[in-house]
Amino acid sequence: MRTLVTGAAGFIGSTLVDRLLAEGHHVVGIDNLSSGDATNLDRALRGEDASAGRFTLVKLDIQNPELVDVVSGINPDVIFHLAAQVDLRASVTDPQFDARSNVLGTINLCEASRRAGVRRVVYAASGGSRYGTPARLPVEEGSPLAPLSPYAVAKLAGELYLGAYAGMYGLEPICLALANVYGPRQNPHGEAGVIAVFGSALISGRPVTVYGDGTAARDYVYVDDVVEAFVQAAHAPASVTGTYNIGTGRQTTVAEVHRLIASLQPESAPPLYADARTGELQAIALDTRRAKQDLGWSPAVDVAEGIQRTVQWLRTVPGLAPISSAGRPIGARSAGEEVRSAS
Numbered sequence: 001m002r003t004l005v006t007g008a009a010g011f012i013g014s015t016l017v018d019r020l021l022a023e024g025h026h027v028v029g030i031d032n033l034s035s036g037d038a039t040n041l042d043r044a045l046r047g048e049d050a051s052a053g054r055f056t057l058v059k060l061d062i063q064n065p066e067l068v069d070v071v072s073g074i075n076p077d078v079i080f081h082l083a084a085q086v087d088l089r090a091s092v093t094d095p096q097f098d099a100r101s102n103v104l105g106t107i108n109l110c111e112a113s114r115r116a117g118v119r120r121v122v123y124a125a126s127g128g129s130r131y132g133t134p135a136r137l138p139v140e141e142g143s144p145l146a147p148l149s150p151y152a153v154a155k156l157a158g159e160l161y162l163g164a165y166a167g168m169y170g171l172e173p174i175c176l177a178l179a180n181v182y183g184p185r186q187n188p189h190g191e192a193g194v195i196a197v198f199g200s201a202l203i204s205g206r207p208v209t210v211y212g213d214g215t216a217a218r219d220y221v222y223v224d225d226v227v228e229a230f231v232q233a234a235h236a237p238a239s240v241t242g243t244y245n246i247g248t249g250r251q252t253t254v255a256e257v258h259r260l261i262a263s264l265q266p267e268s269a270p271p272l273y274a275d276a277r278t279g280e281l282q283a284i285a286l287d288t289r290r291a292k293q294d295l296g297w298s299p300a301v302d303v304a305e306g307i308q309r310t311v312q313w314l315r316t317v318p319g320l321a322p323i324s325s326a327g328r329p330i331g332a333r334s335a336g337e338e339v340r341s342a343s
Protein backbone atom coordinates (compact mmCIF):
# COMPACT_ATOMS: atom_id res chain seq x y z
CA MET A 1 0.00 0.00 0.00
CA ARG A 2 1.03 3.61 -0.54
CA THR A 3 0.25 5.35 2.74
CA LEU A 4 0.38 8.87 4.11
CA VAL A 5 0.70 9.51 7.85
CA THR A 6 0.12 13.04 9.18
CA GLY A 7 1.65 13.64 12.60
CA ALA A 8 4.29 11.04 11.66
CA ALA A 9 6.93 12.33 14.09
CA GLY A 10 4.59 12.08 17.08
CA PHE A 11 4.18 9.39 19.70
CA ILE A 12 1.44 7.37 17.98
CA GLY A 13 2.26 8.46 14.41
CA SER A 14 5.88 7.29 14.53
CA THR A 15 4.87 3.95 16.03
CA LEU A 16 2.39 3.55 13.17
CA VAL A 17 5.08 4.46 10.62
CA ASP A 18 7.39 1.73 11.96
CA ARG A 19 4.57 -0.81 11.82
CA LEU A 20 3.59 0.09 8.24
CA LEU A 21 7.22 -0.12 7.09
CA ALA A 22 7.66 -3.48 8.84
CA GLU A 23 4.68 -4.74 6.86
CA GLY A 24 6.32 -3.69 3.59
CA HIS A 25 4.21 -0.61 2.80
CA HIS A 26 5.42 2.69 1.36
CA VAL A 27 5.00 5.58 3.77
CA VAL A 28 5.17 9.35 3.41
CA GLY A 29 5.10 11.14 6.76
CA ILE A 30 3.97 14.74 7.14
CA ASP A 31 4.73 16.71 10.28
CA ASN A 32 5.49 20.31 11.25
CA LEU A 33 7.58 19.03 14.20
CA SER A 34 5.70 21.27 16.65
CA SER A 35 5.24 18.64 19.37
CA GLY A 36 6.70 15.66 17.53
CA ASP A 37 10.36 14.75 17.36
CA ALA A 38 12.15 13.63 14.19
CA THR A 39 14.31 11.29 16.30
CA ASN A 40 11.18 9.15 16.74
CA LEU A 41 11.64 8.40 13.04
CA ASP A 42 15.32 7.44 13.26
CA ARG A 43 14.64 3.81 12.40
CA ALA A 44 12.40 4.72 9.49
CA LEU A 45 14.85 7.32 8.17
CA ARG A 46 17.81 4.95 8.52
CA GLY A 47 15.90 2.35 6.53
CA GLU A 48 16.05 -0.37 9.20
CA ASP A 49 13.92 -3.51 8.82
CA ALA A 50 14.66 -3.48 5.05
CA SER A 51 12.55 -0.34 4.71
CA ALA A 52 15.21 1.65 2.83
CA GLY A 53 13.63 3.77 0.12
CA ARG A 54 10.09 3.24 1.39
CA PHE A 55 9.91 6.19 3.80
CA THR A 56 9.95 9.93 3.20
CA LEU A 57 9.39 12.67 5.78
CA VAL A 58 7.91 15.94 4.54
CA LYS A 59 8.12 18.86 6.95
CA LEU A 60 4.84 20.62 6.36
CA ASP A 61 1.98 22.13 8.33
CA ILE A 62 -1.34 20.49 7.48
CA GLN A 63 -2.85 23.97 7.11
CA ASN A 64 -0.47 24.78 4.25
CA PRO A 65 -2.25 24.98 0.84
CA GLU A 66 0.70 22.97 -0.58
CA LEU A 67 -0.78 19.94 1.16
CA VAL A 68 -3.16 19.48 -1.77
CA ASP A 69 -0.30 19.07 -4.27
CA VAL A 70 1.71 16.92 -1.87
CA VAL A 71 -1.21 14.48 -1.41
CA SER A 72 -1.96 14.40 -5.15
CA GLY A 73 1.72 13.70 -5.86
CA ILE A 74 1.71 10.72 -3.49
CA ASN A 75 -1.72 9.45 -4.53
CA PRO A 76 -1.97 7.28 -1.40
CA ASP A 77 -4.29 4.30 -0.97
CA VAL A 78 -4.95 5.41 2.58
CA ILE A 79 -4.33 8.48 4.72
CA PHE A 80 -3.80 8.16 8.46
CA HIS A 81 -4.58 11.58 9.92
CA LEU A 82 -2.95 12.03 13.32
CA ALA A 83 -1.45 15.54 13.12
CA ALA A 84 -3.02 17.75 15.75
CA GLN A 85 -2.40 20.33 18.41
CA VAL A 86 -2.74 17.89 21.34
CA ASP A 87 -2.37 20.09 24.41
CA LEU A 88 -5.79 20.43 26.04
CA ARG A 89 -4.73 23.31 28.28
CA ALA A 90 -3.19 25.18 25.33
CA SER A 91 -6.57 24.85 23.59
CA VAL A 92 -8.17 26.65 26.54
CA THR A 93 -5.64 29.50 26.55
CA ASP A 94 -5.56 29.86 22.75
CA PRO A 95 -8.66 28.24 21.21
CA GLN A 96 -8.08 29.92 17.84
CA PHE A 97 -4.61 28.42 17.48
CA ASP A 98 -6.08 25.03 18.39
CA ALA A 99 -8.87 25.41 15.82
CA ARG A 100 -6.48 26.50 13.07
CA SER A 101 -4.51 23.28 13.48
CA ASN A 102 -7.26 20.86 14.34
CA VAL A 103 -10.24 22.22 12.39
CA LEU A 104 -8.77 24.16 9.44
CA GLY A 105 -5.92 21.67 9.13
CA THR A 106 -8.39 18.79 8.95
CA ILE A 107 -10.55 20.62 6.40
CA ASN A 108 -7.42 21.15 4.29
CA LEU A 109 -6.74 17.43 4.57
CA CYS A 110 -10.34 16.60 3.53
CA GLU A 111 -9.93 18.84 0.46
CA ALA A 112 -6.56 17.31 -0.39
CA SER A 113 -8.08 13.81 -0.09
CA ARG A 114 -11.00 14.72 -2.32
CA ARG A 115 -8.82 16.25 -5.03
CA ALA A 116 -6.42 13.30 -4.98
CA GLY A 117 -9.32 10.83 -5.12
CA VAL A 118 -8.33 9.21 -1.81
CA ARG A 119 -11.26 7.40 -0.21
CA ARG A 120 -10.01 5.81 2.99
CA VAL A 121 -8.96 8.25 5.71
CA VAL A 122 -8.34 6.91 9.22
CA TYR A 123 -8.58 9.73 11.76
CA ALA A 124 -7.32 9.90 15.34
CA ALA A 125 -10.42 11.15 17.17
CA SER A 126 -10.61 11.69 20.90
CA GLY A 127 -12.65 9.10 22.79
CA GLY A 128 -11.63 10.60 26.11
CA SER A 129 -13.19 13.96 25.35
CA ARG A 130 -16.10 13.45 22.90
CA TYR A 131 -18.63 12.25 25.50
CA GLY A 132 -18.05 14.79 28.28
CA THR A 133 -19.10 13.18 31.56
CA PRO A 134 -21.08 10.12 30.44
CA ALA A 135 -24.00 8.87 32.50
CA ARG A 136 -22.90 5.25 32.02
CA LEU A 137 -19.53 3.56 31.66
CA PRO A 138 -18.15 2.11 29.53
CA VAL A 139 -19.57 4.64 27.09
CA GLU A 140 -20.82 3.61 23.62
CA GLU A 141 -20.25 5.54 20.37
CA GLY A 142 -23.93 6.47 20.12
CA SER A 143 -24.01 8.13 23.55
CA PRO A 144 -24.69 11.89 23.69
CA LEU A 145 -21.76 14.02 22.53
CA ALA A 146 -20.57 16.63 25.02
CA PRO A 147 -17.15 18.08 24.17
CA LEU A 148 -16.16 20.29 27.10
CA SER A 149 -12.99 22.01 25.86
CA PRO A 150 -11.87 23.74 22.65
CA TYR A 151 -9.63 20.72 21.95
CA ALA A 152 -12.60 18.35 22.33
CA VAL A 153 -14.81 20.51 20.09
CA ALA A 154 -12.12 20.75 17.41
CA LYS A 155 -11.38 17.01 17.41
CA LEU A 156 -15.10 16.29 17.12
CA ALA A 157 -15.38 18.85 14.29
CA GLY A 158 -12.76 16.78 12.46
CA GLU A 159 -15.03 13.73 12.68
CA LEU A 160 -17.99 15.78 11.44
CA TYR A 161 -16.10 17.23 8.46
CA LEU A 162 -14.90 13.77 7.46
CA GLY A 163 -18.51 12.55 7.72
CA ALA A 164 -19.70 15.45 5.55
CA TYR A 165 -17.04 14.64 2.93
CA ALA A 166 -18.25 11.03 3.00
CA GLY A 167 -21.75 12.20 2.12
CA MET A 168 -20.67 14.79 -0.46
CA TYR A 169 -17.76 13.06 -2.20
CA GLY A 170 -17.71 9.39 -1.23
CA LEU A 171 -14.82 9.57 1.25
CA GLU A 172 -14.72 6.43 3.43
CA PRO A 173 -13.51 7.76 6.77
CA ILE A 174 -12.99 5.72 9.87
CA CYS A 175 -12.62 7.78 13.04
CA LEU A 176 -10.91 5.95 15.88
CA ALA A 177 -12.03 7.55 19.13
CA LEU A 178 -8.95 6.81 21.20
CA ALA A 179 -8.95 6.41 24.97
CA ASN A 180 -5.82 7.43 26.95
CA VAL A 181 -2.97 6.08 24.84
CA TYR A 182 0.34 5.27 26.54
CA GLY A 183 3.59 3.52 25.75
CA PRO A 184 7.13 4.07 24.46
CA ARG A 185 7.80 7.47 22.80
CA GLN A 186 5.09 9.30 24.73
CA ASN A 187 6.72 12.56 25.72
CA PRO A 188 7.85 12.05 29.34
CA HIS A 189 8.56 15.76 29.70
CA GLY A 190 5.01 16.82 28.83
CA GLU A 191 2.00 17.35 31.05
CA ALA A 192 -0.26 14.84 29.33
CA GLY A 193 0.01 11.11 29.71
CA VAL A 194 0.06 10.26 33.37
CA ILE A 195 1.95 6.99 32.84
CA ALA A 196 4.84 8.74 31.04
CA VAL A 197 4.84 11.58 33.58
CA PHE A 198 4.73 9.32 36.67
CA GLY A 199 7.14 6.81 35.13
CA SER A 200 9.76 9.42 34.28
CA ALA A 201 9.45 11.08 37.70
CA LEU A 202 9.81 7.83 39.64
CA ILE A 203 12.77 6.69 37.52
CA SER A 204 14.48 10.04 38.15
CA GLY A 205 13.83 9.70 41.89
CA ARG A 206 11.32 12.56 41.99
CA PRO A 207 7.96 12.23 43.78
CA VAL A 208 4.82 12.59 41.68
CA THR A 209 1.86 14.83 42.33
CA VAL A 210 -1.61 13.29 42.30
CA TYR A 211 -4.33 15.86 41.74
CA GLY A 212 -7.41 14.94 43.79
CA ASP A 213 -7.66 11.83 45.97
CA GLY A 214 -6.28 9.35 43.43
CA THR A 215 -9.65 7.83 42.53
CA ALA A 216 -9.94 9.58 39.13
CA ALA A 217 -10.00 6.80 36.54
CA ARG A 218 -9.06 6.56 32.87
CA ASP A 219 -9.15 3.90 30.18
CA TYR A 220 -5.47 3.30 29.31
CA VAL A 221 -4.82 1.66 25.96
CA TYR A 222 -1.35 0.56 24.88
CA VAL A 223 0.11 2.21 21.77
CA ASP A 224 0.73 -1.06 19.88
CA ASP A 225 -2.95 -1.95 20.28
CA VAL A 226 -3.90 1.49 18.93
CA VAL A 227 -1.58 1.06 15.93
CA GLU A 228 -3.19 -2.33 15.29
CA ALA A 229 -6.58 -0.59 15.17
CA PHE A 230 -5.28 1.91 12.57
CA VAL A 231 -3.94 -0.94 10.42
CA GLN A 232 -7.19 -2.91 10.66
CA ALA A 233 -9.21 0.20 9.82
CA ALA A 234 -7.09 0.69 6.69
CA HIS A 235 -7.92 -2.84 5.54
CA ALA A 236 -11.62 -2.73 6.46
CA PRO A 237 -14.19 -3.11 3.66
CA ALA A 238 -15.38 0.15 2.06
CA SER A 239 -18.78 -0.28 3.72
CA VAL A 240 -17.17 0.12 7.17
CA THR A 241 -17.10 3.83 8.03
CA GLY A 242 -17.90 6.02 11.04
CA THR A 243 -16.59 6.24 14.57
CA TYR A 244 -15.16 3.41 16.64
CA ASN A 245 -14.09 3.55 20.27
CA ILE A 246 -10.57 2.26 20.83
CA GLY A 247 -9.85 1.52 24.48
CA THR A 248 -10.02 -1.35 26.94
CA GLY A 249 -13.36 -0.68 28.63
CA ARG A 250 -11.51 -0.84 31.95
CA GLN A 251 -11.12 2.00 34.42
CA THR A 252 -7.73 2.33 36.10
CA THR A 253 -7.36 4.89 38.87
CA VAL A 254 -4.44 7.29 39.19
CA ALA A 255 -3.55 5.61 42.49
CA GLU A 256 -3.40 2.22 40.72
CA VAL A 257 -1.15 3.64 37.97
CA HIS A 258 1.17 4.96 40.68
CA ARG A 259 1.16 1.62 42.49
CA LEU A 260 1.94 -0.35 39.31
CA ILE A 261 4.85 1.92 38.36
CA ALA A 262 6.19 2.13 41.94
CA SER A 263 6.20 -1.68 42.16
CA LEU A 264 8.74 -1.70 39.28
CA GLN A 265 10.87 1.03 40.80
CA PRO A 266 12.03 0.05 44.31
CA GLU A 267 12.31 2.89 46.84
CA SER A 268 9.88 5.10 44.95
CA ALA A 269 8.75 8.08 47.00
CA PRO A 270 5.06 8.10 47.97
CA PRO A 271 2.94 10.49 45.90
CA LEU A 272 2.22 14.07 46.92
CA TYR A 273 -1.43 15.11 46.80
CA ALA A 274 -2.81 18.42 45.50
CA ASP A 275 -6.32 19.75 44.90
CA ALA A 276 -8.15 18.23 41.96
CA ARG A 277 -7.83 20.39 38.84
CA THR A 278 -11.05 22.04 37.81
CA GLY A 279 -12.78 20.64 34.77
CA GLU A 280 -11.11 17.23 34.90
CA LEU A 281 -13.28 14.16 34.43
CA GLN A 282 -13.69 11.79 37.36
CA ALA A 283 -13.92 8.67 35.20
CA ILE A 284 -14.04 7.48 31.61
CA ALA A 285 -13.95 4.10 29.91
CA LEU A 286 -14.89 3.22 26.33
CA ASP A 287 -17.13 0.41 25.15
CA THR A 288 -15.25 -1.19 22.23
CA ARG A 289 -17.72 -3.87 21.14
CA ARG A 290 -18.35 -2.05 17.86
CA ALA A 291 -14.64 -2.10 16.94
CA LYS A 292 -14.52 -5.79 17.73
CA GLN A 293 -17.55 -6.52 15.59
CA ASP A 294 -16.74 -4.39 12.51
CA LEU A 295 -12.93 -4.16 12.56
CA GLY A 296 -12.13 -7.41 14.34
CA TRP A 297 -10.11 -5.35 16.82
CA SER A 298 -9.68 -5.86 20.53
CA PRO A 299 -6.85 -4.82 22.87
CA ALA A 300 -4.16 -7.40 23.60
CA VAL A 301 -1.98 -5.68 26.22
CA ASP A 302 -3.30 -5.20 29.74
CA VAL A 303 -2.30 -2.18 31.76
CA ALA A 304 0.19 -4.00 34.04
CA GLU A 305 2.05 -5.44 31.04
CA GLY A 306 1.86 -2.13 29.13
CA ILE A 307 3.24 -0.19 32.09
CA GLN A 308 6.09 -2.66 32.42
CA ARG A 309 7.02 -2.19 28.74
CA THR A 310 6.74 1.59 29.07
CA VAL A 311 8.93 1.75 32.18
CA GLN A 312 11.50 -0.46 30.43
CA TRP A 313 11.60 2.07 27.59
CA LEU A 314 11.70 5.08 29.92
CA ARG A 315 14.82 3.64 31.55
CA THR A 316 16.60 4.01 28.18
CA VAL A 317 15.65 7.68 27.75
CA PRO A 318 18.72 9.89 28.22
CA GLY A 319 18.44 12.27 31.16
CA LEU A 320 15.84 10.31 33.14
CA ALA A 321 18.10 8.19 35.33
CA PRO A 322 18.64 9.40 38.93
CA ILE A 323 21.82 11.36 39.71
CA SER A 324 24.47 9.31 41.54
CA SER A 325 26.89 10.74 44.11
CA ALA A 326 29.54 10.84 41.34
CA GLY A 327 27.34 13.27 39.46
CA ARG A 328 26.68 10.91 36.57
CA PRO A 329 23.14 9.62 36.02
CA ILE A 330 22.95 6.03 37.30
CA GLY A 331 22.81 3.71 34.30
CA ALA A 332 23.81 6.48 31.88
CA ARG A 333 26.17 5.63 29.06
CA SER A 334 29.68 6.97 28.95
CA ALA A 335 31.28 8.03 25.67
CA GLY A 336 31.92 5.03 23.45
CA GLU A 337 29.38 2.75 25.13
CA GLU A 338 26.93 1.01 22.87
CA VAL A 339 23.77 2.96 22.05
CA ARG A 340 20.79 0.65 22.13
CA SER A 341 17.55 1.20 20.30
CA ALA A 342 14.95 2.92 22.44
CA SER A 343 12.03 0.82 21.27
Ligand SMILES: NC(=O)c1ccc[n+]([C@@H]2O[C@H](COP(=O)([O-])OP(=O)(O)OC[C@H]3O[C@@H](n4cnc5c(N)ncnc54)[C@H](O)[C@@H]3O)[C@@H](O)[C@H]2O)c1
Pocket residue numbers: 006007008009010011012013030031032033034035036037060061062063081082083084085086101105124125126127128155177178179180181182
Ligand atom coordinates in the same frame (compact mmCIF):
# COMPACT_ATOMS: atom_id res chain seq x y z
N1 LIG B 1 -2.24 10.30 23.07
C1 LIG B 1 -3.52 10.13 23.38
O1 LIG B 1 -3.86 9.66 24.47
C2 LIG B 1 -4.60 10.51 22.38
C3 LIG B 1 -5.94 10.29 22.73
C4 LIG B 1 -6.94 10.63 21.82
C5 LIG B 1 -6.60 11.15 20.58
N2 LIG B 1 -5.29 11.36 20.27
C6 LIG B 1 -4.98 11.92 18.95
O2 LIG B 1 -3.96 11.14 18.36
C7 LIG B 1 -3.14 11.96 17.54
C8 LIG B 1 -1.68 11.76 17.87
O3 LIG B 1 -1.46 12.15 19.22
P1 LIG B 1 -0.07 11.87 19.97
O4 LIG B 1 -0.40 11.53 21.36
O5 LIG B 1 0.79 10.96 19.17
O6 LIG B 1 0.53 13.35 20.01
P2 LIG B 1 1.92 13.93 19.45
O7 LIG B 1 1.99 15.35 19.88
O8 LIG B 1 3.04 13.04 19.85
O9 LIG B 1 1.69 13.84 17.88
C9 LIG B 1 1.07 14.84 17.11
C10 LIG B 1 1.97 15.15 15.93
O10 LIG B 1 1.32 16.09 15.07
C11 LIG B 1 2.28 17.08 14.69
N3 LIG B 1 1.53 18.31 14.38
C12 LIG B 1 0.84 19.10 15.24
N4 LIG B 1 0.24 20.10 14.58
C13 LIG B 1 0.56 19.94 13.26
C14 LIG B 1 0.24 20.66 12.09
N5 LIG B 1 -0.53 21.75 12.14
N6 LIG B 1 0.75 20.24 10.90
C15 LIG B 1 1.54 19.12 10.85
N7 LIG B 1 1.87 18.40 11.94
C16 LIG B 1 1.38 18.80 13.13
C17 LIG B 1 3.19 17.22 15.89
O11 LIG B 1 4.45 17.78 15.58
C18 LIG B 1 3.30 15.77 16.35
O12 LIG B 1 4.36 15.10 15.71
C19 LIG B 1 -3.66 13.39 17.72
O13 LIG B 1 -4.53 13.68 16.65
C20 LIG B 1 -4.42 13.33 19.01
O14 LIG B 1 -5.47 14.29 19.06
C21 LIG B 1 -4.29 11.05 21.14
